[in-house]
Amino acid sequence: LGERLIDAGAKTVGSVEAGMRMAEAAMGGLGSVSVFMDRSSQQWPFTVEARSSQPVLACLGSQYAGWNLSGQNYFAMGSGPARALARVEPLFETLSYRDIASSAVLILETAEPPPRAIVEKVGKATGLATEKLTFLYAPTQSLAGGVQIVARALEVALHKINDLKFPLENVIDGIGTAPIPAPHPDFLTAMGRTNDAIIYG
Incomplete structure (x- = not known):
């Protein structure tokens, strides 16, 4: 269908840098992400910082x-x-924002690229031709x-204060x-670690 697929950690090894760039892409270029050493934690000494003026x-x-993109044994x-182009989530009624763009980027937390049906779904929802879509993906592990x-x-x-x-x-x-x-290679363990890092880190 002509979409651009960027594997940041599924079949490729990936890197901390790749994760930082994924995060900045996820923020739509409206934020910056950096990594620094925090010697107060001997187990996890690297800390990521995300900041935005918007x-x-x-x-x-x-x-x-x-955005739930499940279907055809894909989640x-x-x-x-x-x-912000598709605006299929109720959250956008609160934000009162609609984007206008000639191309679009989606980040997916998964080990598999999106199948044809999902690519077509995104194209239809955003009003863009599929060759104007870019998908970055990497699994939690x-x-x-x-x-x-x-x-x-x-x-x-931000999600908490909105709630x-x-x-x-x-x-x-x-x-x-x-x-x-x-x-960690186990999905549940990897998910638990990332959740703990955000909640208790």
Whole structure:
């Protein structure tokens, strides 16, 4: 169908850098992601920091994995700026934002590229030809996948304050940090590590 597929950690080894770039793409270019050493944690000494001067749009309007792209024995939640083109989630009624673009990017937390039906679904929802779509994907168990997940610390905070009905227009800047856990080949263990890193890190 002509879509661009970027494997950041499924059949390729990937890297911390790849995870950082995935996270920045997930934020629609409205945030920056960096890694630094935190010697207070001997187990997980590397920490990722995500920051944005437009945190509501970067995190809730783009980075949040809110688009269910399941079908044909395939499961993935989509994040990234393509969500603001499709606007298929109720969250966009709260954000009152619609994007206009000639191409779109989606980040998928999965080990498999999207099948034809999913690519066509995204194209239809965004109103774009499939050759204008880019999909970046990496599983939770990979290094890049783990990094891009814990780089959502700021997004998790924004999602929480939205649930608490805090006025989003009062959020003008944001920084979130979380330790980078060691990858693990078991999905549940890897997911547990990334969740713990965000919640308790």
